[in-house]
Amino acid sequence: MKALIAAIASILPAKQVVTDPLRRLAYGTDASFYRMTPAVVAVVESEQQVQALLELAREHRQPVTFRAAGTSLSGQAVTDSVLALIGDGFANCDVAPHGATVRCGPGMVGAAVNARLAPFGRKIGPDPASINTCKIGGIAANNASGMCCGTAQNSYQTLAGMRVVLADGTLLDTEDAASVASFRLSHSALLAELAALADATRADPALAARIAHKYKIKNTTGYSLNALLDYRDPVDILAHLMIGSEGTLGFISQITYNTVVEDPHKASALVFFADIDAACQAVIRLKPQPVAAVELLDRAALRSVQETPGLPAVMRTLGPDAAALLIEVRADTAAGLQQRIALALGAMAEIATLEPAAFSTDADTCAMYWKVRKGTFPSVGAVRAAGTTVIIEDVAFPIESLAAATLDLQAMLLRHGYNEAIIFGHALEGNLHFVFTQDFASDEQVQRYARLMDEVCLLVVDKYDGSLKAEHGTGRNMAPFVEKEWGKDATELMRRIKRAFDPLNLLNPGVILNDDPQAHLRHLKPMPAAEPGIDRCIECGFCEPMCPSHQLTLSPRQRIASWREMSARALAGLDDEGMRDAFDYQGIDTCAGCSLCATACPVGIDTGGLIRLLRGRAQGPVARQLGSWSADHPAAVAGLSRAALKVGHVAAGVLGETVLSRLSGGAWKRGMPRAGTTPPLPPLPQLPQPQSQQPLRQAAGGGDPVVYFPACGGRIFGANQGGEPGLAEVIMTLLARAGYAVRLPERVDTLCCGQMLSSKGMDEDANRMSDAVCAALLKAADDGNGGYYPVIMDASSCSARMHAQLAGRLRLLDFHEFAHDALLPRLRITRSAEPIALHINCSVRGAQADGKLRRLVAACTEQMIEPDGVLCCGFGGDRGFVVPELNAHALRKVHAALPTSCCQGVSTNRTCEIGLTAETGRNYRSVAYLLEECSRGDGGERC
Numbered sequence: 001m002k003a004l005i006a007a008i009a010s011i012l013p014a015k016q017v018v019t020d021p022l023r024r025l026a027y028g029t030d031a032s033f034y035r036m037t038p039a040v041v042a043v044v045e046s047e048q049q050v051q052a053l054l055e056l057a058r059e060h061r062q063p064v065t066f067r068a069a070g071t072s073l074s075g076q077a078v079t080d081s082v083l084a085l086i087g088d089g090f091a092n093c094d095v096a097p098h099g100a101t102v103r104c105g106p107g108m109v110g111a112a113v114n115a116r117l118a119p120f121g122r123k124i125g126p127d128p129a130s131i132n133t134c135k136i137g138g139i140a141a142n143n144a145s146g147m148c149c150g151t152a153q154n155s156y157q158t159l160a161g162m163r164v165v166l167a168d169g170t171l172l173d174t175e176d177a178a179s180v181a182s183f184r185l186s187h188s189a190l191l192a193e194l195a196a197l198a199d200a201t202r203a204d205p206a207l208a209a210r211i212a213h214k215y216k217i218k219n220t221t222g223y224s225l226n227a228l229l230d231y232r233d234p235v236d237i238l239a240h241l242m243i244g245s246e247g248t249l250g251f252i253s254q255i256t257y258n259t260v261v262e263d264p265h266k267a268s269a270l271v272f273f274a275d276i277d278a279a280c281q282a283v284i285r286l287k288p289q290p291v292a293a294v295e296l297l298d299r300a301a302l303r304s305v306q307e308t309p310g311l312p313a314v315m316r317t318l319g320p321d322a323a324a325l326l327i328e329v330r331a332d333t334a335a336g337l338q339q340r341i342a343l344a345l346g347a348m349a350e351i352a353t354l355e356p357a358a359f360s361t362d363a364d365t366c367a368m369y370w371k372v373r374k375g376t377f378p379s380v381g382a383v384r385a386a387g388t389t390v391i392i393e394d395v396a397f398p399i400e401s402l403a404a405a406t407l408d409l410q411a412m413l414l415r416h417g418y419n420e421a422i423i424f425g426h427a428l429e430g431n432l433h434f435v436f437t438q439d440f441a442s443d444e445q446v447q448r449y450a451r452l453m454d455e456v457c458l459l460v461v462d463k464y465d466g467s468l469k470a471e472h473g474t475g476r477n478m479a480p481f482v483e484k485e486w487g488k489d490a491t492e493l494m495r496r497i498k499r500a501f502d503p504l505n506l507l508n509p510g511v512i513l514n515d516d517p518q519a520h521l522r523h524l525k526p527m528p529a530a531e532p533g534i535d536r537c538i539e540c541g542f543c544e545p546m547c548p549s550h551q552l553t554l555s556p557r558q559r560i561a562s563w564r565e566m567s568a569r570a571l572a573g574l575d576d577e578g579m580r581d582a583f584d585y586q587g588i589d590t591c592a593g594c595s596l597c598a599t600a601c602p603v604g605i606d607t608g609g610l611i612r613l614l615r616g617r618a619q620g621p622v623a624r625q626l627g628s629w630s631a632d633h634p635a636a637v638a639g640l641s642r643a644a645l646k647v648g649h650v651a652a653g654v655l656g657e658t659v660l661s662r663l664s665g666g667a668w669k670r671g672m673p674r675a676g677t678t679p680p681l682p683p684l685p686q687l688p689q690p691q692s693q694q695p696l697r698q699a700a701g702g703g704d705p706v707v708y709f710p711a712c713g714g715r716i717f718g719a720n721q722g723g724e725p726g727l728a729e730v731i732m733t734l735l736a737r738a739g740y741a742v743r744l745p746e747r748v749d750t751l752c753c754g755q756m757l758s759s760k761g762m763d764e765d766a767n768r769m770s771d772a773v774c775a776a777l778l779k780a781a782d783d784g785n786g787g788y789y790p791v792i793m794d795a796s797s798c799s800a801r802m803h804a805q806l807a808g809r810l811r812l813l814d815f816h817e818f819a820h821d822a823l824l825p826r827l828r829i830t831r832s833a834e835p836i837a838l839h840i841n842c843s844v845r846g847a848q849a850d851g852k853l854r855r856l857v858a859a860c861t862e863q864m865i866e867p868d869g870v871l872c873c874g875f876g877g878d879r880g881f882v883v884p885e886l887n888a889h890a891l892r893k894v895h896a897a898l899p900t901s902c903c904q905g906v907s908t909n910r911t912c913e914i915g916l917t918a919e920t921g922r923n924y925r926s927v928a929y930l931l932e933e934c935s936r937g938d939g940g941e942r943c
Helices: 002-011 021-026 047-060 110-120 136-141 177-186 188-202 205-214 234-242 276-286 299-305 313-317 334-347 363-374 376-383 399-415 443-463 475-486 488-501 556-572 579-589 596-600 607-618 621-632 634-655 657-667 712-716 727-737 763-781 796-806 815-826 842-846 850-860 884-890 910-920 927-934
Strands: 040-044 064-067 082-086 093-095 101-104 159-166 171-173 250-258 265-273 293-298 323-331 389-396 422-426 431-438 704-709 740-743 791-793 812-814 832-838 861-865 904-907 923-926
Touching (some): 021 579, 040 047, 047 064, 047 082, 110 136, 188 205, 293 399, 299 323, 363 376, 389 443, 399 422, 579 607, 596 607, 704 727, 712 727, 727 815, 904 910, 910 923
Parallel strands (some): 040 082
Antiparallel strands (some): 293 422, 389 431, 422 431
16 A cells, blocks of 8 residues: 555645545545545546546555545445545536536535526536535435435436546546547447346346336435436446446546526425324325425424424424424416415315415525424434434335335334434435434444344335435445345346446445445444534534635544544543644644534534634643733734734835745744645735824714724724725714714723634633623613614624624624615715625624625625635634635635626625735725725725
C-alpha cells in the first residue's frame, strides 16, 4: 500500500492526497452504522484523474471505493483501501433549453440541480429525503428514489445518457456516437457477454418472470437485472446496469436525466385512522388516484413527533394502534388541484377516519407536515442512549400485503426488544422504513441485531416475497442476503455481470455481492459518548453542505466523529497517533463557528458550540486574564484595535501588503500543516473617518423614538474605500430621513455585546459584557409607560447574540429587518440600475430573516445577484485574519457567479464584508449604504 500511496502522490496535487490519521478517520465515516478507515483518500477532480487512479489500482492490485456525499445508509461508501472522493471538479450542471433534460456531474448536490431546473417548472425524478445533501453520483449509483418518485421516476427510468469510466480506465459516453462506435470495437467481448446474458434471461421464462415481478415494487437489492429484459442494445444494458451498481462496476462521471414536471400547485392532508389496517385500506384505494405521495406513519412514529408545535392536538390522544397517512396532491392549475383533492377524498370516503380528512393548500402548513414526516428518523436518534447508534432499515412489500406486513414488523421488533422502534414509509410503493436504536458495544448486542436481521429476511422474503432493500442500496448491510432474496440463478447472473465489468474485483469489493455470511456484522461503527452537546449526532452528514470548511479541513460530522474517537482513545489510554495536534488546526482553528450546521441538522446539533467549548477549555491563564480584562474594558479594546489597525497600515505602506501578509501569515503558527496553499491575508480595512471616532451623540429633532446600538465592527473598522462615512453615521442619517428620533444607550462607545469572546469559548466574560449591554438597552428603550421602543443593531452576528440574551424582553431587530419593516414605507426609493451582489450571512440565515433582506435589496436595485452555493463566507469574526484559507475556500464558488459589471455587494456584518471585498475585489458594504444612496434622490454613482 505504501508504494501505491507514493504513486498516487506522484499523479495528484498534494492537497488532493490525504494520508494523515485524523482526516483518514474522518472520511471513514458515512451515514451508515459501519466504519472503515481508508489507507489513503484521493480527491479526484476530473475523468483523467479517475483513469490515472484506476490504472494505479490495477497495477498495485488494490481496491478503490468512490464516494460522493457519504449520506448512504448501508455501508457502501467506506473502505480500508483507497477512497476516491469526488471533488468540486465534478460539480457541473448543464440545463437543456426549456429544462427538458439536465446533464450533471456526480459532485452536484441534488437540491442544487433542482434549483437550476426550478425556473422551467422541472426537477429530477429522484427525491430522496437527503436531497439537500446527497449528490448526483450517489443518487444514480444507489438508484435512490424517495417520497414522490416511486418506481416510475427514479434514475433508472429517467436516464437519458451517461459518461462512465470502467475498471480498465476506458471512458464511454453513451450520448456520443463516436464514443459508442469506438467502444463497440474495443469492448466487443464485454458487450457480447451482456447480450448473451440478456438473451439467456429472456429465454428462461421462470427467471424472466422472477425479475419482472421483483421490479413491480421498489427494489435496490443487487444489480438492476431488469436492464437485461428492458433493453436489447448492450450499450443500453450497460448504462442501466450502472444505475444502482454502487460503484462496483465503474464510475459515473456524468449523467443526463430526462426531467419531470414540478407542479406549482400542491396540497397536503394529515389523516388519522384507528389502526394500521384502516390506513392501508385507504392506501389501496388511493393507489389508482392522481396523488403524488402517501406516507404511512405508525403510532410510535407519530408519538415521536407529536409535541411539534402546530401539529393537530388529536395526535396526543390517539390510541395505541392508531396510524396516519400524509397525503400530497399536485397539479399545474388551481382548478386541477381541487379536482385531484376531490378524487383523493372520494377514494377514502368509505374508510373510517378519526377526524374528517381535510387538505391544506397553505404552504407553511404543508411544509410543517412534511418537515415532521422527515423528522421521524432523527427523532429516534435524538433520544437514544449515549453510546448507541440509530439504524434505519428499508424494505418493500406488495401493497396488498402492506397492512399485515406492517403489523408483523411491529410484533417482530417488540419480540427482539426494540421497544422504541418506529415504522413509516412510502405507502403507495409498499416501501416501509423501520428505525431503532442499537448498541454494538458487546457481542450479546451484536448477536441480538444478527437475530433480528435473520428474521427480517424470513419475513420479507419467505412470507411476503418483498424487497430487503427498496431504495437505500444493498451496501454491506444486505450483501450477504442477496441470494436469499433473488435465488441462485439470478444471483449467478449478478456474479457474471460483476466479473465482466471488474474481473480483478477492485471496485468496491464486498458491496452488493459478498460471500461472507457475517459481512453485515463486521466493521460496525463505534458511537462512544464524548460530549452531551454532540452525543445525539447520528453522523448523517446533512450538515456538510452548510459548512464553510467542508472539503478544506473537516466538516461538522467529521469534527464530531473525530472528537468521539479521540475522546475514546484518551479514556482508554491509547495513543491518538497525532490526531489531537492535527485537530487544533483541522477541527478548531478552521471552524468558522457560524452554527449553520445546526440549521440543517435533523436534531439541531450545533458543532460550532462544540468548537467554542473546546476553544474555551484550551485558553491558558494569560488568555483568560486578557479575556477578563477585555470584558471590563471594551472601550480600551476598541481603541487598541484601532491603534493596531493604524500600525498595520503603516507597516503595509513600508513593506507592501503582500510582504506583510506573508510575514504575518507565516508567523502565526509555524510548522502547522495547512490546507493547501495559504492565500494572502485580506487587505487591511480603512481606519474610521475622524468624525466617526468621536463619541456618538443623540440625534436632534423630533420623530418616533428608536434605540440604535452600533456594534463594535462598524466602530473599529472604517469603510473599505477612503472618504466614505462610517456605518453609524449612515444609519443615523437614514433613521432621521425616515422620521425617527434616535436614542443611543448611555456610554454606547464603552459597550460590546461580547460576541468576540463568546466565539473563543470565554462565555463567562462574554456574558458579563452582554449583561451590560442588556441593561443599557433596557434603560434606553424604556418608554416610561411600561413598554419599550424598538431597538436596532447593525451587525447580524451581534444582533443574534443579543436577541438570545434579551430573551424577548424587548423588540430587538437587525438593521435590515427594521429597514424592511419600517424604513421602506417611509423612504422614497430610486432603484439602482447597476447589479448588486447580495451575501446573506450565516447569522441572517440562522435567524430565518433572509427573506426580508432579499426584499430590501430588491427594492433598491433592478439587478440583484445572489451567487449559488455561497453560504457562510468563512471570515468568522477573526478567522479571516488568522486562517485566510478558510475565507478563500468558503467563497470559492462566488467568482463565477459575479459578472464583471457588478462592482458592489451588500451584506449585514462588517467582518463578512471585509472578507468578501478581499476575495472578490468588489466593494462589499452594509446594505445600509445602498439604502441611504437610493433614498437620496440624487441619482449618484454607487461604485
